[in-house]
Amino acid sequence: MSGSKDGLEISQDLSFQRREWRAQRVIWIFIVVLLAAALAGLIGPGPLSLVSAGSSRFQIRYLRFGRWQAPESLVISISGEGPRRLQVSFNRSYLDSMSVQQITPQPASARLSGGAFIYSFATGKGSSTDITFDLQPSSMGLIHGTITMLVAGGQGPRLDFRQLIYP
Amino acid sequence: MDSVLRALAIYVFLLVIFRVAGKRTLAQITVFDFVLLLIISEATQQAMIGQDFSITNAVLVITTLIASERALTWVQRRFKHIDRLLDGLPLLLVEDGKPLEDRLRQERIDVSDILAAARQTQGLARMDQIKYAVLERSGGISIVPKD
Numbered sequence: 001m002s003g004s005k006d007g008l009e010i011s012q013d014l015s016f017q018r019r020e021w022r023a024q025r026v027i028w029i030f031i032v033v034l035l036a037a038a039l040a041g042l043i044g045p046g047p048l049s050l051v052s053a054g055s056s057r058f059q060i061r062y063l064r065f066g067r068w069q070a071p072e073s074l075v076i077s078i079s080g081e082g083p084r085r086l087q088v089s090f091n092r093s094y095l096d097s098m099s100v101q102q103i104t105p106q107p108a109s110a111r112l113s114g115g116a117f118i119y120s121f122a123t124g125k126g127s128s129t130d131i132t133f134d135l136q137p138s139s140m141g142l143i144h145g146t147i148t149m150l151v152a153g154g155q156g157p158r159l160d161f162r163q164l165i166y167p
Numbered sequence: 168m169d170s171v172l173r174a175l176a177i178y179v180f181l182l183v184i185f186r187v188a189g190k191r192t193l194a195q196i197t198v199f200d201f202v203l204l205l206i207i208s209e210a211t212q213q214a215m216i217g218q219d220f221s222i223t224n225a226v227l228v229i230t231t232l233i234a235s236e237r238a239l240t241w242v243q244r245r246f247k248h249i250d251r252l253l254d255g256l257p258l259l260l261v262e263d264g265k266p267l268e269d270r271l272r273q274e275r276i277d278v279s280d281i282l283a284a285a286r287q288t289q290g291l292a293r294m295d296q297i298k299y300a301v302l303e304r305s306g307g308i309s310i311v312p313k314d
Contacts, residue, residue: 017270
């Protein structure tokens with residue numbers, strides 16, 4: 001039904017209109033799902049996004065779902081009687097896609113060795129240490145990270161993790 | 168590249184979300200609608216500009232938005248089915264003083280909205296003085312009075 005309607009010249013199309021209403025309802029369902037996912041943390045920080053991995057001795061906490069150029073943090077927790085000098089290494093490709101804004105506490109040194117960034121921290125006699133990396137994703141998509149704790153020159157426990165960075 | 172893609176992404180997103188929200192969503196600007204519009208523009212701006220506050224970026228973003236708008240207008244003129252997909256079609260709401268209830272419900276319009284439009288645009292007092300009321304593509308309600 002298009003064209004004029006006894007005297008009223010209007011390009012009305014009721015079958016199109018009904019399809020439009022149906023499409024709007026479907027998309028609204030999608031929007032509700034999207035908002036629920038966002039609240040749950042599937043599209044960035046939130047309960048389902050924050051995960052921890054590793055053992056109680058060497059643990060990392062990070063966001064499974066991050067957003068491009070949005071600040072996030074990664075916490076490495078080391079407990080137990082550690083060495084006086086603590087070294088953790090990151091795979092190079094991870095830090096290529098994440099720009100490190102700040103590290104707390106500040107590392108005593110940072111160097112590049114092979115395909116890895118190695119941060120050294122001077123630790124006290126304390127029993128546990130939390131090292132916080134304030135990060136900002138500089139690329140989108142899936143990012144693979146590998147964090148290795150170096151003990152006495154050799155490789156200690158190693159954690160692999162993945163993060164999905166939304167645009 | 169970044170600036171153009173950002174602006175384009177936002178443009179497309181806003182196009183879709185306002186289309187889905189329905190014609191009436193921000194058609195009659197109440198005070199709250201106006202505030203909402205300001206907040207939306209504020210939220211949009213961050214994503215479009217990012218951390219690049221250069222004039223070049225602003226020029227590129229604005230140019231992209233205007234160019235998108237022009238391109239879309241051209242496409243809509245050229246292809247009628249895309250035109251109605253993007254802007255919808257007008258819809259008859261009242262015929263010979265009788266409101267078409269299911270259409271009003273679907274578009275979330277009250278009889279009082281129609282009466283308000285009738286008063287404002289035609290100075291009509293009652294529903295039975297209305298010959299036709301049409302929900303326009305712009306979201307406004309237009310009234311044709313009975314002779």
